């Protein structure tokens with residue numbers, strides 16, 4: 017085993033109490049079924065509802081994410097219940113809804129996080145998407161990975177690592193960044 021691999025294994029061993037399982041979405045361009053896990057595209061909506069409007073600007077919110085909770089990978093299946101988890105968030109900047117309503121706060125009114133139970137799948141719901149909606153990406157699979165915290169979090173958890181170990185951590189990307197589930 018190369019010296020760098022030995023160092024990496026030692027670092028992993030040292031921070032193993034903080035290791036978590038994570039899953040990275042494998043996506044393909046385009047929308048999928050109404051109940052599929054996806055970024056943007058067409059969400060499942062109840063026959064009695066229309067596209068969700070932002071209470072601050074009264075314009076359609078962006079649809080960010082839908083996760084089919086019954087099709088999540090491994091240990092996450094059923095962990096968050098059953099049905100579809102959906103996230104809508106207003107990205108309009110006239111007025112600047114995110115600033116006006118502190119969109120980053122947990123219960124800000126310019127976003128909706130909800131779990132719906134899909135039914136009446138044959139009913140076609142009128143959908144008027146916002147202008148400039150994000151391109152649809154279907155989540156077709158999940159890749160399981162080991163995820164370790166970054167340098168600061170490891171230190172905060174009172175596991176001392178030196179500069180060399182810190183470099184090893186960064187160079188090997190063992191902190192999973194980008195879109196992920198769990199971790």
Ligand SMILES: [Zn+2]
Pocket residue numbers: 070071072073074075106107108113126
């Ligand atoms: Zn808005």
